[in-house]
Amino acid sequence: MSEQRTGVAVVGSANLDLVVEVPRPPRVGETLLGRAAGRFPGGKGLNQAVASARSGAPTRFCGVVGSDESGDLLQRTLTDAAVAGRVRRADAAPTGVAHVFALDGGDNSIVVAAGANAELTAADAAGDVAGAAVVLAQLEVPVPSVAAALRAGRASGALTVLNAAPATVQALDLLGDVDVLVVNETECEELGGVDALHAAGASAVVLTRGADGVELHVHGVPLVHVPAFPIVPVDTTGAGDAFCGALAATLAAGSRLEDALVTASAAGAIVAQHHGANTPALDPQALAALVATR
Numbered sequence: 001m002s003e004q005r006t007g008v009a010v011v012g013s014a015n016l017d018l019v020v021e022v023p024r025p026p027r028v029g030e031t032l033l034g035r036a037a038g039r040f041p042g043g044k045g046l047n048q049a050v051a052s053a054r055s056g057a058p059t060r061f062c063g064v065v066g067s068d069e070s071g072d073l074l075q076r077t078l079t080d081a082a083v084a085g086r087v088r089r090a091d092a093a094p095t096g097v098a099h100v101f102a103l104d105g106g107d108n109s110i111v112v113a114a115g116a117n118a119e120l121t122a123a124d125a126a127g128d129v130a131g132a133a134v135v136l137a138q139l140e141v142p143v144p145s146v147a148a149a150l151r152a153g154r155a156s157g158a159l160t161v162l163n164a165a166p167a168t169v170q171a172l173d174l175l176g177d178v179d180v181l182v183v184n185e186t187e188c189e190e191l192g193g194v195d196a197l198h199a200a201g202a203s204a205v206v207l208t209r210g211a212d213g214v215e216l217h218v219h220g221v222p223l224v225h226v227p228a229f230p231i232v233p234v235d236t237t238g239a240g241d242a243f244c245g246a247l248a249a250t251l252a253a254g255s256r257l258e259d260a261l262v263t264a265s266a267a268g269a270i271v272a273q274h275h276g277a278n279t280p281a282l283d284p285q286a287l288a289a290l291v292a293t294r
């Protein structure tokens, strides 16, 4: 009898987000006065794991934080969202920090100091994916560790989803083990465009385009466009992560990719209407209510 696979295994980063509101990014040599908007749990991996759990999927997270106060906060965030798996605590490296410039109009620019995230090993990453229906990873942790997670996911029969953020050309070498690739327009361009991604082995490319919605490019099949939900964004930090987490959760529940993209778009819209990369306002009821407006 074949093993029953359930839920989502997320492999990735966890950061403390230090958010400053600014009218625009600072220029080189310039000191810009901003307004401190707060310290929030973040990191693409943690955000996606929380979003997956808040979308209703049994979810576990594999990552590394420091043995410091920020690490405690991030562990509590995961526990509060019912994400399973204990993050490893690094001996010396501090918890990763993201400096988030929240720009007028809801956009952002982010600089990440990886800290403990850089210590996620291939053994950590591959050791926690067995039995998951979907394995979800991003690129804020060492690429060989992401490769190990995707390979182990594939070997165990899971569906593998890679959010190639931040984009690096090394991502192209991973695509043979990726079922669904998620990129925004900047990442897609940095990786050479949709055709190059198909040629490198990504059969399904999900291109997120903010207010212009989402495109699904499957090699040899007409493009599918999913319109965005109309919202007034407050802070788009983590909206893409909510999209990926909800996408993985919905796929783990057995949905078709086209349908999962609608739920994922709803999750991104909910998070973008709140400050910080995570919000308890994201739950299965809120998702269902927004999806029903379509």
Ligand code: RIB
Pocket (backbone or CB within 6 Å): 013, 015, 016, 017, 041, 042, 043, 044, 047, 097, 098, 110, 112, 140, 237, 238, 240, 241, 277
């Ligand atoms: O995608 C948003 C996330 O990117 C932030 O939470 C920040 O930590 C960086 O990882």
